[in-house]
Each structure stands twice: as C-alpha cells, then as structure tokens.
Amino acid sequence: MGEATMKIAIHGRNFKEQATPYIQELFDELRNLGVEVQLSEPFGVFLEKSNVRPHSTAVYGSRSQIFDADFFFSIGGDGTLLETVTHVGARQIPILGINTGRLGFLATTSPEKVGKALEHLLAGRYTFDDRTLVRLESDRDLFEGLPFGLNEFTITRRDTSSMITVHTYIDGEYLNSYWADGLIVSTPTGSTGYSLSCGGPVVLPHSSNLIITPVSPHNLNVRPLVVSDNSVISFEIEGRSRYYLVSLDSRSRAVDSTVQLAVRKEEFKARLVKTGGENFLYTLRDKLNWGYDVRN
Numbered sequence: 001m002g003e004a005t006m007k008i009a010i011h012g013r014n015f016k017e018q019a020t021p022y023i024q025e026l027f028d029e030l031r032n033l034g035v036e037v038q039l040s041e042p043f044g045v046f047l048e049k050s051n052v053r054p055h056s057t058a059v060y061g062s063r064s065q066i067f068d069a070d071f072f073f074s075i076g077g078d079g080t081l082l083e084t085v086t087h088v089g090a091r092q093i094p095i096l097g098i099n100t101g102r103l104g105f106l107a108t109t110s111p112e113k114v115g116k117a118l119e120h121l122l123a124g125r126y127t128f129d130d131r132t133l134v135r136l137e138s139d140r141d142l143f144e145g146l147p148f149g150l151n152e153f154t155i156t157r158r159d160t161s162s163m164i165t166v167h168t169y170i171d172g173e174y175l176n177s178y179w180a181d182g183l184i185v186s187t188p189t190g191s192t193g194y195s196l197s198c199g200g201p202v203v204l205p206h207s208s209n210l211i212i213t214p215v216s217p218h219n220l221n222v223r224p225l226v227v228s229d230n231s232v233i234s235f236e237i238e239g240r241s242r243y244y245l246v247s248l249d250s251r252s253r254a255v256d257s258t259v260q261l262a263v264r265k266e267e268f269k270a271r272l273v274k275t276g277g278e279n280f281l282y283t284l285r286d287k288l289n290w291g292y293d294v295r296n
Contacts, residue, residue, distance in 0.1 A: 006033070006122070009066050009093070011040040011084045012075030014050075015100035022111030023075065023100070024052050029115055031055040033122065038067050040087065043075070069093050071121060071273065077101035082249045085133070085150045085270045094128060094273045096121070103287055105192055106150075108278040120275035127274050131189045131205060132229055133266035134248075142246060142253045148266045149248035151190030155261070156182030156215060158254060161241035163218060169234045170227060175212075178222060182215035182244075185233055185263050189270075192287070200224040202288075205280060210265070234262035 008030065015023065030037055037056040039047070044059045060066045066087060072095045074084035081097045081104070088095060097107030098114055109117050120126050136147040157164045166178040186195035191203040191211055200213035201224060210231065213224040227233070236257075237244060243254045246261065285291060 005036050006071075007036045007038070007067055007069045008071050008073055009038045009040075009060070009069040009087075010043065010054075010073040010075060011080065011087055012043040012046070012073075012100075013077075013080045013083075014046050015075065019100040019111045020050055020052060022114060023047075023050075026098075026111075026114045026118075027052065027054045027056075029118055033118070036067075038069070063087055063089060066091075066093075071096060073098055074107060075100055076107065078104040078106045079250060081106045082150055085249075086146050086148075086251075088270070089146065089148075090268045092268055092271045094126075094271045096273045096275070103283070105280075105283055105287060106189070106272065108283060109275070113277075117275045121273070125276065129205070129272040129274050130269040131272060132187050132208070133268070133270055134185060134187050134190075134210065134263050135266035136246070136248060137232075137262045137264065139260040140255075142255065142259075143248055143251060146251075147248070149190075149251075150187065150270050151193050151249045152184050152186040152195060152247075153263045154182055154184045154194065154215070154245075154247045155235060155237060156245050156247070157239065158241060158243055158245050161244075162239065163216075164237055164239035164241075164244055167236040167238070168212065170231050172232075172234070175225075176222065178214045178217060179219055180214045180217040180222075183235070184211075184213040184215060186211040186213060187229075192284070195224070198224075201226065202284065210263075229265045232262055232264045234260075237261075 038058040041059045041061045072093045074081040075098045098109045099107035133148045166183045168175045184195050188203040188207045195213040209226045210229050245252050
C-alpha cells in the first residue's frame with residue numbers, strides 16, 4: 001500500500017500581479033506531488049480571472065463541504081487568514097498563511113518561499129502554533145453559528161451617534177463603566193491589531209490573557225486591562241441610540257441594547273503551521289519598526 005494522498009484546502013483573496021508566477025508554481029508543485037486540492041469557491045473564480053491554472057476542479061461552497069484536509073493554505077494577508085479560521089472552525093485543520101500583500105503577523109510565508117514550505121510539510125518538518133480564539137456568548141445567534149474570532153470582539157457605537165456606556169463585569173463582578181466610542185476584548189494575537197491602535201499593550205501569543213481596551217474613552221484615566229483568559233467578561237450597554245455594533249474580527253452585526261453579551265475563550269484553537277524561519281519577535285520588530293530611528 002502506498003502512502004495516503006495528502007489533501008490541502010485553499011482559500012484566498014485577489015493578489016497582486018507580481019505574485020501570479022509564484023502562485024502558479026505552487027499549484028504546479030502540488031500537482032507534481034500528487035496532492036489533492038480543494039479551493040474555496042470565490043478563490044476559484046478569482047484564479048480563473050488571473051489565468052492561474054489550479055489543476056483541480058474541486059471547490060467548496062460552504063464549510064460543511066470542506067474535505068478532510070491535512071492542511072489549509074490561506075493565500076492573501078492577515079484578513080484572508082481570519083476568514084480561513086472561520087472556514088476551519090472547530091476542526092483545527094493546520095493553517096499555513098501565504099502572504100501576497102504587505103508583511104503580515106499571521107501570514108508569514110512569502111510566495112517565493114512556498115516551494116520550500118511545501119517540502120517541509122511533506123517531510124514533517126513543521127510545528128504547530130496554536131492561537132486562542134475569543135468566543136461570544138449571546139441569547140441570539142448573531143454570527144450564523146460562527147461566534148468566535150482570532151483577533152478581537154468589539155462593541156462600538158453606530159455611525160455618528162453619541163458615545164455609549166459599556167458596563168463591564170469580570171466573572172460576574174463589576175469592573176467598570178466605559179463611557180466611550182466602544183470597547184475591545186482582544187486575544188494576544190489581536191493585541192497587535194485594533195487594540196494596539198487604541199493604546200493597548202502588545203501581548204505575546206501564548207500568554208493566556210485577554211485584553212480589554214476602550215475605544216476613545218471619555219474619561220481619560222481609564223486604561224487597557226489585561227485579564228486571565230479563564231475569565232468570562234460580560235456587558236450591559238446603554239446609549240442614546242437604540243442600536244450599536246458588535247464585531248468578531250471583520251464581521252459585524254447591529255444589535256439593540258436588550259441583547260445579552262458575554263465573551264470567553266473558545267474551546268478550540270486556531271492552529272497555525274510554522275515551517276521554520278518565521279519568528280514572532282522578528283516580525284514584531286519589523287512590523288512596528290522597533291529600533292528604527294532616523295537619528296541612528
């Protein structure tokens with residue numbers, strides 16, 4: 001008996017023209033290695049327009065149609081990888097982020113290094129980097145059965161309405177009432193995203209924390225707070241406007257103030273694949289231009 005065929009599912013977004021030859025090379029290489037490939041429907045459509053031949057007609061239109069993949073490739077930037085996480089869900093299929101945009105925190109494999117990464121995968125030379133997800137618990141299904149996010153959960157005011165008051169509790173104990181444009185609960189992975197731009201700390205990936213960061217708070221003495229990711233954080237929201245927005249990563253819904261909301265750590269994780277060479281601290285220095293100073 002020969003070895004079982006490797007199966008790889010691929011989701012992607014449109015990429016720049018200069019990435020095209022590398023993407024084509026990836027698909028050629030997958031075919032040469034006899035890897036079974038399945039594409040997300042929108043990515044399949046995009047490849048056709050870009051004249052990239054994936055050598056596979058297998059597509060999935062919904063999450064339930066994704067085959068029993070050994071790996072999931074996300075081709076795009078960090079936003080594409082966040083979408084891929086929702087496709088994978090609780091199945092924890094390992095995700096390799098192939099970056100076709102600017103340098104990403106999550107999508108760290110550059111297109112020209114894809115061949116090398118494939119070699120590592122086939123030879124078993126890789127490690128898993130499991131990332132905590134944040135889960136929304138609500139009395140309504142706000143996110144179509146996908147109530148989790150890799151970066152953050154946010155509550156924000158809608159459009160130009162006046163600010164909102166978010167009464168916040170940790171494990172049922174009153175923490176604070178945030179009088180602000182909104183509030184972010186971020187994972188360590190999301191600490192370098194929206195939370196950071198609102199003054200939150202950078203928290204290293206496996207720190208077992210959640211970060212509560214206010215968005216444009218009216219009382220200037222409130223500060224971001226780092227709590228254990230075993231905490232349950234719940235909210236009551238008041239405001240002049242009846243509606244406000246809740247978001248998980250890039251998905252948002254308008255809700256009214258009668259909805260019950262609490263967040264906690266999700267039971268499953270997002271499993272990222274590292275094939276050597278990628279180093280979070282290096283990416284951090286590079287992305288945030290640490291140590292870069294025109295005077296030096």
